[in-house]
Amino acid sequence: xxxxxxxxxxxxxxxxxxxxxxxxxxxxxxxxxxxxxxxxxxxxxxxxxxxxxxxxxxxxxxxxxxxxxxxxxxxxxxxxxxxxxxxxxxxxxxxxxxxxxxxxxxxxxxxxxxxxxxxxxxxxxxxxxxxxxxxxxxxxxxxxxxxxxxxxxxxxxxxxxxxxxxxxxxxxxxxxxxxxxxxxxxxxxxxxxxxxxxxxxxxxxxxxxxxxxxxxxxxxxxxxxxxxxxxxxxxxxxxxxxxxxxxxxxxxxxxxxxxxxxxxxxxxxxxxxxxxxxxxxxxxxxxxxxxxxxxxxxxxxxxxxxxxxxxxxxxxxxxxxxxxxxxxxxxxxxxxxxxxxxxxxxxxxxxxxxxxxxxxxxxxxxxxxxxxxxxxxxxxxxxxxxxxxxxxxxxxxxxxxxxxxxxxxxxxxxxxxxxxxxxxxxxxxxxxxxxxxxxxxxxxxxxxxxxxxxxxxxxxxxxxxxxxxxxxxxxxxxxxxxxxxxxxxxxxxxxxxxxxxxxxxxxxxxxxxxxxxxxxxxxxxxxxxxxxxxxxxxxxxxxxxxxxxxxxxxxxxxxxxxxxxxxxxxxxxxxxxxxxxxxxxxxxxxxxxxxxxxxxxxxxxxxxxxxxxxxxxxxxxxxxxxxxxxxxxxxxxxxxxxxxxxxxxxxxxxxxxxxxxxxxxx
Amino acid sequence: xxxxxxxxxxxxxxxxxxxxxxxxxxxxxxxxxxxxxxxxxxxxxxxxxxxxxxxxxxxxxxxxxxxxxxxxxxxxxxxxxxxxxxxxxxxxxxxxxxxxxxxxxxxxxxxxxxxxxxxxxxxxxxxxxxxxxxxxxxxxxxxxxxxxxxxxxxxxxxxxxxxxxxxxxxxxxxxxxxxxxxxxxxxxxxxxxxxx
Numbered sequence: 001x002x003x004x005x006x007x008x009x010x011x012x013x014x015x016x017x018x019x020x021x022x023x024x025x026x027x028x029x030x031x032x033x034x035x036x037x038x039x040x041x042x043x044x045x046x047x048x049x050x051x052x053x054x055x056x057x058x059x060x061x062x063x064x065x066x067x068x069x070x071x072x073x074x075x076x077x078x079x080x081x082x083x084x085x086x087x088x089x090x091x092x093x094x095x096x097x098x099x100x101x102x103x104x105x106x107x108x109x110x111x112x113x114x115x116x117x118x119x120x121x122x123x124x125x126x127x128x129x130x131x132x133x134x135x136x137x138x139x140x141x142x143x144x145x146x147x148x149x150x151x152x153x154x155x156x157x158x159x160x161x162x163x164x165x166x167x168x169x170x171x172x173x174x175x176x177x178x179x180x181x182x183x184x185x186x187x188x189x190x191x192x193x194x195x196x197x198x199x200x201x202x203x204x205x206x207x208x209x210x211x212x213x214x215x216x217x218x219x220x221x222x223x224x225x226x227x228x229x230x231x232x233x234x235x236x237x238x239x240x241x242x243x244x245x246x247x248x249x250x251x252x253x254x255x256x257x258x259x260x261x262x263x264x265x266x267x268x269x270x271x272x273x274x275x276x277x278x279x280x281x282x283x284x285x286x287x288x289x290x291x292x293x294x295x296x297x298x299x300x301x302x303x304x305x306x307x308x309x310x311x312x313x314x315x316x317x318x319x320x321x322x323x324x325x326x327x328x329x330x331x332x333x334x335x336x337x338x339x340x341x342x343x344x345x346x347x348x349x350x351x352x353x354x355x356x357x358x359x360x361x362x363x364x365x366x367x368x369x370x371x372x373x374x375x376x377x378x379x380x381x382x383x384x385x386x387x388x389x390x391x392x393x394x395x396x397x398x399x400x401x402x403x404x405x406x407x408x409x410x411x412x413x414x415x416x417x418x419x420x421x422x423x424x425x426x427x428x429x430x431x432x433x434x435x436x437x438x439x440x441x442x443x444x445x446x447x448x449x450x451x452x453x454x455x456x457x458x459x460x461x462x463x464x465x466x467x468x469x470x471x472x473x474x475x476x477x478x479x480x481x482x483x484x485x486x487x488x489x490x491x492x493x494x495x496x497x498x499x500x501x502x503x504x505x506x507x508x509x510x511x512x513x514x515x516x517x518x519x520x521x522x523x524x525x526x527x528x529x530x531x532x533x534x535x536x537x538x539x540x541x542x543x544x545x546x547x548x549x550x551x552x553x554x555x556x557x558x559x560x561x562x563x564x565x566x567x568x569x570x571x572x573x574x575x576x577x578x579x580x581x582x583x584x585x586x587x588x589x590x591x592x593x594x595x596x597x598x599x600x601x602x603x604x605x606x607x608x609x610x611x612x613x614x615x616x617x618x619x620x621x622x623x624x625x626x627x628x629x630x631x632x633x634x635x636x637x638x639x640x641x642x643x644x645x646x647x648x649x650x651x652x653x654x655x656x657x658x659x660x661x662x663x664x665x666x
Numbered sequence: 667x668x669x670x671x672x673x674x675x676x677x678x679x680x681x682x683x684x685x686x687x688x689x690x691x692x693x694x695x696x697x698x699x700x701x702x703x704x705x706x707x708x709x710x711x712x713x714x715x716x717x718x719x720x721x722x723x724x725x726x727x728x729x730x731x732x733x734x735x736x737x738x739x740x741x742x743x744x745x746x747x748x749x750x751x752x753x754x755x756x757x758x759x760x761x762x763x764x765x766x767x768x769x770x771x772x773x774x775x776x777x778x779x780x781x782x783x784x785x786x787x788x789x790x791x792x793x794x795x796x797x798x799x800x801x802x803x804x805x806x807x808x809x810x811x812x813x814x815x816x817x818x819x820x821x822x823x824x825x826x827x828x829x830x831x832x833x834x835x836x837x838x839x840x841x842x843x844x845x846x847x848x849x850x851x852x853x854x855x856x857x858x859x860x861x862x
Contacts, residue, residue: 061847061849061850062852064718064724064725064853065718065850065853065854066714066830067831067853
């Protein structure tokens with residue numbers, strides 16, 4: 001079939017036409033011949049059947065009366081039918097009764113002995129069998145054997161005719177198609193010619209000539225239109241190419257400029273930059289990177305990643321750890337890595353690795369090295385300064401505490417002074433001198449004591465005087481004892497304050513179980529002098545009387561601080577009804593001590609800052625009291641909070657502490 | 667001779683017995699084949715005559731009134747020795763022609779008009795008398811002998827070259843009112859034609 005594909009279109013057309021017409025002709029002839037053969041056979045069968053029946057009818061009497069001669073004569077009449085080669089008449093027992101053989105006829109040997117069907121074609125012979133009946137009685141059979149020579153003769157004749165017609169038809173078809181094929185082949189060849197010119201010479205100006213309005217004409221038209229478009233596009237392409245070239249040059253120059261800026265930037269960066277691919281090969285680096293690691297010239301020249309790494313490792317303080325982290329970084333290039341490298345020369349370097357993506361694929365890492373030695377040193381200095389500052393503030397705090405302590409001690413000493421003055425006055429004005437007078441009077445009247453006591457008017461006054469004196473003295477003694485007790489308490493408090501100061505200095509203390517009310521009262525008492533002096537009314541509002549286990553002096557310190565602050569707030573407000581409420585409440589497992597004043601109040605913006613270290617609103621404040629108080633409260637698992645509705649509305653400070661509720665009746 | 671049977675003799679006698687049975691069986695088979703051959707071989711003269719007699723009704727038309735009704739039998743009277751009559755009875759048994767059965771009778775009886783009468787050659791002495799008795803009746807007379815036609819017979823069975831050939835006297839047939847088929851005439855020799 002290959003050669004057909006490669007044939008020229010003219011030949012193809014002629015060939016296809018010829019093949020189609022031959023096939024049609026052959027098919028027509030073959031069906032005609034087949035039909036004719038079939039019709040011939042059918043007709044032959046019909047003819048022979050009627051012939052056989054006539055003969056059979058004429059031989060009934062011969063069969064009935066056993067006259068084979070007569071039957072043979074009747075059979076001889078078959079001579080008129082030249083196709084019949086052989087005929088037999090058999091009696092009712094099947095025995096041969098009469099026979100007819102055509103002169104010179106050849107009879108096939110392989111005829112079937114008994115035929116069930118009425119006729120059969122055996123080879124080129126037709127075998128026909130008919131029964132002979134007379135008056136409804138089967139009296140014998142007649143069989144005829146006819147040669148089909150006529151049929152084959154007929155077929156041969158037909159073959160001759162078909163061949164002749166076929167040849168003539170082929171010739172006519174050839175002549176016709178040779179002329180008609182031009183209708184198709186000429187335009188196609190024209191199209192091919194033009195296409196060849198276009199393909200070979202790139203000449204888009206040629207056009208194919210149109211021959212008609214059929215599909216080929218349309219094809220040629222479309223082809224020409226296509227050429228038009230190609231021509232337009234080609235022109236446009238040429239123009240674009242020229243423009244593009246120009247633009248590429250421009251863009252290249254632009255790019256080169258950008259690149260040089262970029263490179264300059266890259267090199268002037270304070271950080272060392274190194275770009276590596278996934279295999280650790282150096283892709284790019286800046287100058288700073290080289291100077292940062294002090295790479296020797298030969299290594300810089302070779303720019304071998306592994307070599308650089310080995311060299312860099314020798315510079316680090318812990319080369320093994322360094323290399324280990326490099327391996328970890330290489331194992332996960334798609335992650336960001338951060339690392340601080342300490343060098344043996346004392347420098348510290350910070351290394352950040354970023355993944356390098358090309359589209360969605362990680363193709364390597366970009367490493368950023370930064371010398372953070374200066375920063376680290378600055379950090380260290382800052383830390384030291386901070387520490388020093390902290391120390392200072394602690395000292396300042398202690399000074400504050402000391403001030404407070406001295407202040408408190410002063411206050412207590414004031415009380416002591418009052419007590420001692422009172423006692424001195426008492427002792428000075430004591431009735432003891434009267435006792436001495438009585439005793440002198442009694443000594444003068446020693447001789448007549450009884451008379452004096454009973455007769456003398458003065459003497460008679462002595463016993464009742466002594467009696468009243470005794471009771472007076474007892475009262476006085478009681479008062480003095482009371483005062484002395486107060487004095488002892490004050491001295492004790494001074495001791496405690498001093499001890500507290502010492503404990504503050506140590507910052508730690510011993511927790512003990514105390515009655516919170518006593519503690520609060522002590523705190524108030526420690527400020528009592530100032531409160532009285534500034535005419536601040538104290539209201540004690542103790543809802544509960546809990547005992548708590550705390551570092552007593554820390555609490556005391558906080559409370560003293562709060563009370564003093566409240567006192568200051570009240571004093572600053574210049575109002576006449578200066579009042580301070582000290583309230584103890586309990587909620588759940590915690591107890592709150594609230595100090596509420598009606599003083600100057602706190603501005604909202606300051607509420608969050610008052611606990612900050614160094615913050616104060618007082619001119620001579622340290623900004624340490626509340627700060628340390630809050631810290632101390634937190635140390636004890638408690639909290640110190642402030643609340644104020646604003647300036648002029650007073651303030652309340654709440655110290656909250658955990659406790660075991662062993663509530664006693666308040 | 668002892669009275670004790672010898673086992674070996676007994677064995678021998680058993681073998682002989684079997685051989686004899688074989689011989690008898692083979693002989694019987696051959697005889698049977700012979701018999702069968704005889705039956706399919708050339709038929710006897712009586713058989714031929716009987717067959718001819720049975721075939722005549724196909725080629726003969728009797729005048730109207732010869733049969734009482736449509737299913738009346740065709741009566742064939744055989745005035746001959748028993749050979750032909752027996753053969754005829756054998757082959758005619760159960761046979762019908764145009765719905766009519768065949769009836770074979772041995773003698774000509776008064777009142778029963780036969781359709782075919784076969785008169786044997788041995789009865790030729792009274793041949794003329796017998797045929798004359800039937801004159802004027804539509805009876806197909808079949809007979810033998812040289813003087814059969816002289817006696818007024820219609821079809822004579824003549825022996826010729828070891829075959830039986832038909833001879834017909836058409837004048838007598840006409841006189842009897844019988845129409846004979848041309849097919850019958852084609853296989854017969856006509857001895858006398860009617861005058862036109």
